[in-house]
Amino acid sequence: MTNDASIRLECLKSAESWAQPTGEEVRAVLHLAGFTGGKAAKVLGLGPKGDRTIRRWVGEDTPIPYPAWALLCCYAGLGLIWKDAKEEVLAAKVPA
Template sequence: MKPAWEWEQASADDVRLILALCSNLSGSKTGSLVGVEGRQVRKWTAGDARIPYAAWALLVHEAGLGWIASVKG
């Protein structure tokens, strides 16, 4: 996973794909994992709001797709 300054904003389709890979998480559980309410997760999946990088990074990790790249020096 890229560090924040190299990250491209995730689309609603991207968010839905990651959530599909996290099949054990409901909307409310996803919200609890990233520190928002379930309705905010629904806004991300509908494209009505942009998912913050920190929330995206947690979901990508939860889906088993990696972790934020280490920054050295």
């Protein structure tokens, strides 16, 4: 998993140990994914006024929910942050 220097590692963890990202971190993930607010809203299924929701996350008026953050991180190429490292190790050990 790669990390843009402006995104704290604790924001790239599974839900149990996740830290809420700042508005700047949300903006950085949107940038890495190549999304405008409108495009992110469509991809996340936020509805016709979803771009307003994105602006609220970036402006820190409303916290971004973990599932939306995790999907944005996936689109940004930051990996499947919802997967616990233990799960990945176990999956690698299971014979095909």
